[in-house]
Amino acid sequence: MSVFSGFFPLGLGTSRLPVSGPNDAEGLEQSVEIVLRALELGVNYVDVGHNYSAGMAPRVLKEAFRRTKRPFSTMVKVQYGEDRTADDALRRAELHLTAMGLERARFFTCWSIWSWEDFQRIMEPGGIYEGAEKLKAEGVVEHICASLHAPPADMIRMIESGAFEGVTVSYSLLNAAQMRPVLDAAKARNVGVAVMNPLGGGLIAQNRAFFSFACCEPDGGDAVHAALRFAKAHPAVDIVLGGVSSTEELEDSAALFSAPDAEPPEARMERALSSLSGIQGFCTGCKYCAGCPKGIPTYALMKARNALLFDPAASYNRQGPEELLYDLQIFRKLYYEAGWLPASGENPCVRCGKCERACTQKLDVIEGVSEIYRRAEQAGYTEAAHKARLEELLVGKGCRKVGLYPSGGFSRLVIRLYREFFGEPAFEWVLFNSDEKTWGRTDEGHVIHAPQEIGELCPDMILVCTYRFEEEIARSLRPYAEQGILIEKLHRKGEVPWVF
Ligand code: SF4
Ligand code: SF4
Structure with a gap:
């Protein structure tokens, strides 16, 4: 049992509600309807940040909570950077609660911990964690949780520190190889897990044909269903967050999780992962190629390069050109997940072949590495x-x-x-x-x-x-x-x- 046990397996994400701002009365009403429908369908874990959906998510929830008597649990989120001290955390929590029309919330989430250094700052005396403990002692929140974006090894250290009763992590078919040890660590310590990005940040929904390998017969060929089932199949996972922008999307995911999976979870995980390894050109992130004599994190570069297998999505206010959209995806991943920023665009690879001999997927790692350096040079993604x-x-x-x-x-x-x-x-x-x-x-x-x-x-x-x-x-x-x-x-x- 964890702090997330017993919740409906689908959690309501509120970052994509169809509301554009304070003057969008129609969007506000539609969003309130979505939240009410979710609660009606049995969804009872509501994930929210104060700036979600153009900053309107708390207001949408306030209105929805006012109109219903159905049970729900939600949280206040405090992020290091925006806030730094225990007092900042108390202020932010109060603002967040007021915006949602609540006096207390089930969870306090130390929001978006990107690195071990961030974690240490949060845990410093007088820091955000101290504020969370104070709120817990006063009964304003019941459990202290975190959302983690750090490299997997650091996430494991944070989980094993015992600081958090529940964590929200990104987990999907796309990062399963690296994230399974994190989920295993959470399971071993009875730390609850809510999964964000179960559709790989939209990539799976946008590339349904590519991901159809993840389907078994009961999925009826729907890669999105297969991906959601996959995210829930790990025994550590209590809740899968679905960011919904329409009632149809919500009803579809809620119906999926209202029925038991016809395939046993263990079998689903193993089947999907072994099919993933069979995909041409796909790096599973297994790290067998680690140990490059020139210090190149080949596994991280190759994993980020997977982006090239899919259609690129617009991001960071950029609609194109295609090459830039690919670079945004690749280097964002390398920046956050591997902390990799090369000294220059000069590729230090000496073509010794060690990485390629070790690659379980028989990938052309030398060419892949060379391409990433070439792109880094073109995109200005170097210290030089x-x-x-x-x-x-x-x-x-x-x-x-x-x-x-x-x-x-x-x-x-x-x-x-x-x-x-x-x-x-x-x-x-x-x-x-x-x-x-x-x-x-x-x-x-x-x-x-x-x-x-x-x-x-x-x-x-x-x-x-x-x-x-x-x-x-x-x-x-x-x-x-x-x-x-x-x-x-x-x-x-x-x-x-x-x-x-
Ligand atoms: S071939 Fe290049 S990237 Fe691969 S291990 Fe050797 S030096 Fe490193
Ligand atoms: S060994 Fe191959 S599949 Fe595994 S991380 Fe390295 S490049 Fe990717």
């Missing part, structure tokens, strides 16, 4: 490219003040990399952000200013350091260019972001 960009933009320009807009992960990285590459700057960094909640706060020792202060502070240059919204921000800064302030963008066309 970052250094060259900062040098081109900032070194020897005679600036006294350099504005970074917006403040956040990119601006922190720019400041850190500049110091690492070139030492302390001869100019002053000035941070700007349009979010009024940040004004007057400091980020890494630099005060965050409102954009309205640009004229008064008069930086020589403003560097637009975001990826998704760089066009909009650069456009909004045009009037300052007319006043002689140089407006530059951190990224060039065809590049992937410095921070994903």
Whole structure:
């Protein structure tokens, strides 16, 4: 028994509700109907973050919870970065609960732990975990959980630390080989598991024919059903989260989980995994090729390269070209799952063949590695490219003040990399952000200013350091260019972001 035992196997994900913002009354009502229908169908675990569905998910839930007496459990989520201290966590939890019209929630989720370092920061005295413990002692939450995105070995350490009663992890046919040890560790410690991304972030639904190998007869050829069943088949998994955007989608998944699987779970897992290994060109992530004498994490590169087997999806506000969409998928995976950023586009492989001899899938690893380095060079995904960009933009320009807009992960990285590459700057960094909640706060020792202060502070240059919204921000800064302030963008066309 875990803290997630006894819930309906389908959990309601609320990140894709059909509502676009506070003025979308129709979308709001449709979303409320979806939540009510889910509860009616027996779904009783509701996953929510304060910014889900254009920040509207808490409001949708508030309205739905007001209209029903059906039982449900939900959570407050607090993320390191956005919040840092125990007090921040208490404030965030209160805001989150108020937005949902609740006084307490079953779970406190330490949200999106990306690395062992993040975990340590959360666990520091006075940190977010301390805030969670306080809320638990006061009866505001009952269980402390986490959503983990770190490399699998670090997830296992976090699970084995005993800090969390339940975890939410990404698990699907696409990452099963690496994630099974994580699920095994959770099972051994009786830590509840809720699975996110059971459809591989949409890849399985978009490539149904490709994934039809995962189907057995009772699945009726529906790869989505087979993938959902697969995600639930591991004995550690209590809940599979389905992000729903329509009632039909919800009813389909709920009906699936209302009936028992005709295939025994163990048999389903083994059958699907062995068929997966039979797919041409697919890296299972088994890591048999590890131990490259040049230190190349061949297994990570090859696993990320699987993206090329599928149609690419638009992401990060980019609709194309196709090569960029592939690069976004490949390097996002390498950034988050392997922490891999090459020093340069120069491939250090000496073609010794060790990796290919060990590959269980008989893949052309040498060519695969070479392709990833080639792509990294083209997409600006190297330390050398970052250094060259900062040098081109900032070194020897005679600036006294350099504005970074917006403040956040990119601006922190720019400041850190500049110091690492070139030492302390001869100019002053000035941070700007349009979010009024940040004004007057400091980020890494630099005060965050409102954009309205640009004229008064008069930086020589403003560097637009975001990826998704760089066009909009650069456009909004045009009037300052007319006043002689140089407006530059951190990224060039065809590049992937410095921070994903
Ligand atoms: S062939 Fe290249 S990538 Fe493979 S193990 Fe040898 S050096 Fe490493
Ligand atoms: S051995 Fe082959 S299948 Fe396994 S991780 Fe390496 S490249 Fe992928």
